[in-house]
Amino acid sequence: MMPLNAIKRLQSYLKRLADGQEPMPEAEKLCQWIADHADTFHSVMEYDLKSCPKIVYNFSANGDVVIGGASDPARQTDIMWQQLAAVSAPVGVGRYREDRICYQSEQFKNDGEARSQHLGIDLFAPAYTPVFAPLDGVVHSFADNNIHLDYGPTIILQHDPAPGVRFYTLYGHLSRESLDGLYKGKEVAAGDMLCRFGDFPINGDWIPHLHFQIIFDMLGREGDYFGAAKPSEWDLWASICPNPNMILQMPENVTATREGV
Numbered sequence: 662m663m664p665l666n667a668i669k670r671l672q673s674y675l676k677r678l679a680d681g682q683e684p685m686p687e688a689e690k691l692c693q694w695i696a697d698h699a700d701t702f703h704s705v706m707e708y709d710l711k712s713c714p715k716i717v718y719n720f721s722a723n724g725d726v727v728i729g730g731a732s733d734p735a736r737q738t739d740i741m742w743q744q745l746a747a748v749s750a751p752v753g754v755g756r757y758r759e760d761r762i763c764y765q766s767e768q769f770k771n772d773g774e775a776r777s778q779h780l781g782i783d784l785f786a787p788a789y790t791p792v793f794a795p796l797d798g799v800v801h802s803f804a805d806n807n808i809h810l811d812y813g814p815t816i817i818l819q820h821d822p823a824p825g826v827r828f829y830t831l832y833g834h835l836s837r838e839s840l841d842g843l844y845k846g847k848e849v850a851a852g853d854m855l856c857r858f859g860d861f862p863i864n865g866d867w868i869p870h871l872h873f874q875i876i877f878d879m880l881g882r883e884g885d886y887f888g889a890a891k892p893s894e895w896d897l898w899a900s901i902c903p904n905p906n907m908i909l910q911m912p913e914n915v916t917a918t919r920e921g922v
Contacts, residue, residue, distance in 0.1 A: 664881035671880060674897055684900040691877055694826045695907045702795040702908050703852040705873060706752065706784060710911050714750040717913050718785075720761045728755070728868055729763030729810050734861040738868045741785060755783030755870070757904050759917040760892055763810075776889045780902040781831070781874035782915055788860035788869040792832060793852055795908050796820055800847040801829055803840050804884025806865070812872065813865040814840050815884055816856055818849060829879055830908070831886055832856055833872035834864040873905050 663671070674684035683689055704710050720728055726741045745753055759779045798818035806812040812833035821827050832855065839856035849855060858869045876886055878901050890898035906915050 667878075667881040670878060674900065678897055678900075684897045685877055688877055688900045688903065691826060691828050692903055692907065694823060695828075695875075698796075698822070699907065699910060701851075702910070703793055705793055705795050705871070705909065706786070707791060707793070708751050710752070710784075710909050712912075713752060714748060715752050715754050715911065715913055716745055716748065716750050717754045717756065717915055719759070719917075720755060720763065721759050721917065723762060726868075727763075729761075732763075734866055734868055738861070741868055742787070745785075751786060753783075753785035753870075754911065754913065754915050755779065755785065756915050756917045757782050757906065758895070758899070761889070774891045774893060776887065776891050778890050778892050778895055778898075779917075780888055780890055780898060781833075781872045782905040782909060783870045783872055784909075785868055785870040786858060788858050788864075789836060790858040790869070790871075791854050792835075792856045792858065792871055794818065794849045794855045795830065796822060796851045798830070798849050800843055800845055800849065801879070802845060802883035803843050805837060805840060806833075806885050809862075809866055811865045812885065812888065813837075813859050813863055814856075816840070816843065817876070817879070817884065817886065818855075829876040831872070831874040831876060831888075833874075833888065834867055834870055835859045837863050873909065875903055875905050875908065877901050877903070 678684040760777050798820040801817045801819035803816045805814045814835040814837050816832045818830045836857045836859040860869055
């Protein structure tokens, strides 16, 4: 259940959107801070995501690699690793804003509409791949979201890099050991190894990957957050969870169109 003050904030965002304004009033300022400091962020992987080879996947339609749903993660992992090895790419990418087939089940629906449009960016690599903090922060919260096709082990960092600037980054589908020794408020420096990719089924039963997401308002949640939005509410949620590539800075097109392609 969302706290009352968070419900009121969400209602205010919806009113601003209806009035033709940016739903979250702080979003523009926060995006500008991130843009102004883009050169200072540490890569979240041991590879330089600005330059390393990649395959950018399209999960808005079924292809050679299928994620989630009733797919076999072991078989799909083997297919993806073969594809990446064939082009000497250390990482596969799942796009922001993508309207995904795998989110069409009842698990992702309420009021008849699926939360199917992806609010994060996925980075696919072998289980136990290390993940590094992109900038200084503290542990806001963490949890093992131990439900099929959920995040599995998850960490959320809080960043307060300047007066009046606060935002969060989420790291999902981790190894269970990634939660060992964590506590709220634990300080993390840019470049510190934060966690490791999980393996199926611990990571929610997905191909091993990191779900990385920027969040501007936690809406009272801890250890978990919406990873996808209803397409009809995209403009609202894109204001609260902007494009993670502002931090990752991959030169490839890792953002789907409004239609999800």
